[in-house]
Amino acid sequence: MPRGQKVRKIPVRICVGCQEARPKKELIRIVRTPEGEVVLDPTGKKSGRGAYVCPSLDCLEKAWKGKHLERALKAPIPPELAETLREAVRNLPVPGRSRGG
Numbered sequence: 001m002p003r004g005q006k007v008r009k010i011p012v013r014i015c016v017g018c019q020e021a022r023p024k025k026e027l028i029r030i031v032r033t034p035e036g037e038v039v040l041d042p043t044g045k046k047s048g049r050g051a052y053v054c055p056s057l058d059c060l061e062k063a064w065k066g067k068h069l070e071r072a073l074k075a076p077i078p079p080e081l082a083e084t085l086r087e088a089v090r091n092l093p094v095p096g097r098s099r100g101g
């Protein structure tokens with residue numbers, strides 16, 4: 001049996017909404033920049049303290065209303081960010097939903 005490829009461990013992160021571990025790339029990253037600003041990080045490359053949430057409005061609401069996001073980032077979340085995040089979730093390609101489209 002050829003064994004060319006090793007099984008690579010995928011980095012997982014905990015969603016601050018549902019508290020479930022998911023592959024990092026499936027999650028939305030929200031970051032508190034060194035300047036203390038809380039922003040969406042679509043690239044996942046911004047420096048700062050990050051928090052992760054599933055790309056679902058449900059998790060977003062949970063993270064938001066339960067103050068999990070705030071606690072994870074140790075910073076107040078600007079109200080306008082909620083809208084930004086909702087937009088981001090809506091615009092994300094949902095795997096499996098529009099296959100072959």
Ligand SMILES: [Zn+2]
Binds near residue numbers: 015020054059
């Ligand atoms: Zn979640």
